[in-house]
Amino acid sequence: MRRLLWPSVALALVIAYPLWFSTPFQQRLGALVLLYAIAASAWNIIGGYAGQVSVGHVVFFGCGAYAAMGAYAHFGWSPLVGIPAGIVLSVAIAAVIGVPTLRLSGHYFSMATIALAELVRLIVSNTDYLGAAVGLSGPTVPRNLFDLSFTSALPYYYLFLAVLLITLGITWWMAESRMGFYLRAIKDSERAARSLGAPASRTKLHAFILSAGLTSVAGALYAMMFGFVDPESGLGILISVKMLIMAALGGAGLLFGPLVGAAILVPLEEISNNLLGGKGAGLTFVVYGAIIVIIARFQPGGILTLIKRIWAISDKAAKAAVAEGATHAP
Amino acid sequence: MSILVQVIVGGLLLGAVYALFSSGLTLIWGMMNVINFAHGDFVMLGMYVAFVVWTLLGVGPFVGAPIAALVLATLGVIVYFGLIRSVMKGPMLAQILGTFGLALLLRYSVFWGFGANFQTLPENLVGGTFDVLGIRIQASRLLAGAVALLVTLGLHLLLTRTSLGSKMLAVAEDATAAQLMGIRPDSMQAIAWAIAAGATGIAGALIATFFYIAPTVGETLGIVAFVTVSLGGFGSVPGALVAGLLIGVIESVSAYSIGAVYKDIVVYSLFLCFLWFRPQGLMGKS
Numbered sequence: 001m002r003r004l005l006w007p008s009v010a011l012a013l014v015i016a017y018p019l020w021f022s023t024p025f026q027q028r029l030g031a032l033v034l035l036y037a038i039a040a041s042a043w044n045i046i047g048g049y050a051g052q053v054s055v056g057h058v059v060f061f062g063c064g065a066y067a068a069m070g071a072y073a074h075f076g077w078s079p080l081v082g083i084p085a086g087i088v089l090s091v092a093i094a095a096v097i098g099v100p101t102l103r104l105s106g107h108y109f110s111m112a113t114i115a116l117a118e119l120v121r122l123i124v125s126n127t128d129y130l131g132a133a134v135g136l137s138g139p140t141v142p143r144n145l146f147d148l149s150f151t152s153a154l155p156y157y158y159l160f161l162a163v164l165l166i167t168l169g170i171t172w173w174m175a176e177s178r179m180g181f182y183l184r185a186i187k188d189s190e191r192a193a194r195s196l197g198a199p200a201s202r203t204k205l206h207a208f209i210l211s212a213g214l215t216s217v218a219g220a221l222y223a224m225m226f227g228f229v230d231p232e233s234g235l236g237i238l239i240s241v242k243m244l245i246m247a248a249l250g251g252a253g254l255l256f257g258p259l260v261g262a263a264i265l266v267p268l269e270e271i272s273n274n275l276l277g278g279k280g281a282g283l284t285f286v287v288y289g290a291i292i293v294i295i296a297r298f299q300p301g302g303i304l305t306l307i308k309r310i311w312a313i314s315d316k317a318a319k320a321a322v323a324e325g326a327t328h329a330p
Numbered sequence: 331m332s333i334l335v336q337v338i339v340g341g342l343l344l345g346a347v348y349a350l351f352s353s354g355l356t357l358i359w360g361m362m363n364v365i366n367f368a369h370g371d372f373v374m375l376g377m378y379v380a381f382v383v384w385t386l387l388g389v390g391p392f393v394g395a396p397i398a399a400l401v402l403a404t405l406g407v408i409v410y411f412g413l414i415r416s417v418m419k420g421p422m423l424a425q426i427l428g429t430f431g432l433a434l435l436l437r438y439s440v441f442w443g444f445g446a447n448f449q450t451l452p453e454n455l456v457g458g459t460f461d462v463l464g465i466r467i468q469a470s471r472l473l474a475g476a477v478a479l480l481v482t483l484g485l486h487l488l489l490t491r492t493s494l495g496s497k498m499l500a501v502a503e504d505a506t507a508a509q510l511m512g513i514r515p516d517s518m519q520a521i522a523w524a525i526a527a528g529a530t531g532i533a534g535a536l537i538a539t540f541f542y543i544a545p546t547v548g549e550t551l552g553i554v555a556f557v558t559v560s561l562g563g564f565g566s567v568p569g570a571l572v573a574g575l576l577i578g579v580i581e582s583v584s585a586y587s588i589g590a591v592y593k594d595i596v597v598y599s600l601f602l603c604f605l606w607f608r609p610q611g612l613m614g615k616s
Contacts, residue, residue: 053426055367100606106422107365111556112605114367118553119598126591187421237549241434248427282446285438292431296417300424 018157028153033266034160035222039239040246040258041167042214047244048252049175050207051187052106055240056097056113059120060090060212062235064219066124069136069229074129078146079138079224086216094212095205102204114237121235135230138223148224156225163221164259167214172255174210179203187253215243238285245292251302260303265291336465337586338579343467343475344537345578349571350478351533351551352558353485354526360565361502361522362418364425368409368433370552372527376402376534377543378440381449383535390455391473391535398531406527410520433548441545449543456539474536481532482574485525486567498522502565550594557601 018027043057067086068079075081093116101112124130142149150156174180182203185193194200223229233239243258246265251257265288272284299306355369366372379401380394387393409432417428457469489495498518500508505515541547558577562569577597585593 047423051422053423055426055430097602104605106426107359107363108560108605110367110426111365111560112602115553115556115598115601118549119595119602122591122595122598126595241430244427244430248423252423282438282442285434286442289431289433289435289438292427293413293435294431296420296424296428296431297413300417300420300427 014161018154024153027157029267029270031153031157031160031225032270033262034157034164035218035225036242036246036266037259037262038160038164038167038221039215039218040243040250040262041164041171042211042218043243044247044252044254044258045171045174045211045214046204046208047211048247048254048257049171049180049183049187050204051183051253052102052204052208053110053244054113054208054211055110055237055244056115056117057211057215057243058235058237058240059093059113059117060215061219061222061239061243062120062124062229063090063093064216064221065223065229065234066130066136066219067216068220068223069138070130072138072147073131073136078144078148079220080146080148083217083220086220087213090212090216091209094209098205098208102208103201113240117235117237117240121231121237124235125231131230133231135228135234137228140227149227153225156221160221163217167217168255168259170210170214174207175255179206183207241288245288247302248295248300249291249302251304254302254304257302257304264303332464334583334586336467337582339465339467340471341579341582342575343471343578344582345575346475346478346482346571347533347537347574348554348558348578349574350482350536351530352555352562352574353482353567353570354529355555356559356562356565356567356570357485357489357522358526359559361498362414362519364414364418365429365556366526367426367429367552368436368548369526369530369555370550371433371436371548372402372405372530373534373537373551373555374440374543374545374548375405375436376531377538377541377547378444378534379531380535380538381451381543384451384455390451391539394538395477395532395535398535399528400531402531402534403524403528406523406525407520409527410523414523415516415519433552437545437548444545446545451539451543453540468540470539474539477536478533479571481529482567482571485529486571488525489567494521553598553601557597560601561604 017030021027021030039057039061042060043054046052046054064083064086067082067089069082071077071082071085072079097112097116101109125133130136139147139149148155148159175183182193182198182200185196185198186200186203190200219234223234226233242265246261247258248261249264250259250261268287269284272287276283295302351369351373354372355366358364358366376398379398380391383389383394383397413428413432417424453470455470456473459466459468461467489498497508497513498521500511500513501515501518508518509515554577558570558573561577562571562573580600581593581597584596588596
């Protein structure tokens with residue numbers, strides 16, 4: 001029961017947040033935290049659990065965003081219809097790029113994904129059907145509820161929360177399944193895992209595909225909330241960077257790591273952009289870069305690993321104190 | 331016909347510069363199995379050093395390149411001792427995060443300091459253009475290509491013909507065994523970072539004479555370096571040279587025949603195809 005206590009308290013607080021903090025800025029901030037938490041949690045499956053650092057996840061994010069906006073812009077359908085299309089497209093791209101690169105050392109995977117991201121961005125920026133440099137827009141005035149176009153951030157907040165819970169549920173289920181055990185073994189030592197019969201390439205590919213599909217859902221939700229997508233907001237490499245850094249800061253390979261990372265970094269970015277204006281964008285990424293370097297250098301496990309370690313130490317100290325008390329008792 | 335030859339010569343000259351900065355990446359990858367995701371941004375810094383040298387002192391790449399080499403080599407050593415030495419022993423995630431974070435830090439510090447605007451050095455800083463056998467060549471490109479080719483060959487000779495090179499290769503082969511032979515892996519790896527970063531400094535200062543200078547140029551050049559190294563095979567300077575020249579030619583021919591926007595698309599697609607069919611590179615063993 002104690003295992004469930006903290007998550008349920010946290011969940012209650014997350015559900016109550018927009019009721020306490022009810023200004024539009026605060027509600028929008030909350031919705032963005034949840035949205036980036038979905039994307040970073042999706043990245044976490046391949047980057048954290050499988051230990052394969054994808055720098056091109058923005059491609060899948062863009063697939064979802066473009067599919068959702070394309071469904072409206074070209075066919076007049078609800079952006080919701082684009083979600084399955086975005087998932088199918090993402091899964092196909094992940095399979096094509098994952099099959100050759102996941103057999104090689106992790107460096108190749110990272111380099112291939114970064115090249116893929118740039119390639120897709122360049123192609124989309126020069127394709128008129130996808131709006132080229134201008135991008136695609138969603139419904140400006142909602143026709144019905146299924147357009148999911150709201151002026152307030154509150155409906156998005158609860159929508160994103162529901163999707164985040166599903167994403168975390170899938171991640172948890174995956175981590176507890178046979179696949180999760182294979183992934184942990186592969187991450188520790190791929191050679192040892194292979195020699196014990198774990199199908200390393202196939203398991204990594206499955207993780208990549210799962211991660212890609214979930215990321216595209218995040219992209220579709222993003223486009224719905226902002227009502228448009230262009231090459232910069234849907235396919236810019238910095239979106240990959242955000243997923244990566246949020247997961248790593250909170251704790252890559254831990255269920256709640258990406259959520260913790262998003263809860264720290266999204267407010268940081270929003271506030272610094274608000275305070276510093278356009279100039280702030282550059283400074284924000286200087287800070288991002290510094291944070292990434294510091295995590296890599298001192299605490300690759302992220303904040304949650306650090307907290308766990310501190311808890312373990314204080315736990316030990318507490319037990320030692322109890323034991324000492326027992327020996328001194330009359 | 332002569333236009334196509336001109337395009338190919340231009341590609342070869344640019345490709346020599348690609349080869350120069352890519353050989354730095356391949357050296358580090360071959361020696362310590364680390365991919366420097368900030369490599370393109372090192373080249374970008376080299377360009378800005380050349381730009382600053384020109385703005386402050388009013389002199390061109392003959393002064394700019396050595397200064398850029400020194401500045402970048404120093405940065406390389408600092409990065410090695412400050413970051414790489416510890417992330418090398420950590421998980422893969424730490425390695426990639428570390429150099430990737432460094433890339434962002436450098437890119438946006440320059441963005442913050444110099445602004446996002448494209449800068450250029452004056453067109454006639456290095457001679458003008460002249461004709462050789464009916465081919466028009468810019469002096470700045472010729473200088474960049476020739477110097478880059480010489481430095482790359484020098485780097486190859488350094489690694490294969492000197493005792494320093496042998497020591498570095500020994501560390502690459504087996505750091506513990508090298509240590510038992512009285513070679514300090516730490517110093518050798520720091521020297522490798524100084525050489526690799528120095529090479530990007532020279533390349534940056536050379537390319538700055540005819541290329542646009544912007545904080546984000548490192549991203550494009552970094553991917554070019556990845557493509558070159560993957561094509562040329564891991565750890566091989568001659569491989570990087572051949573691959574660099576080839577990519578330079580492919581880029582300029584596709585820019586000439588399909589349009590400038592598509593040259594990167596061609597190169598990146600080629601890279602992804604290569605990963606499918608020949609991941610060990612042109613010269614690597616399977």
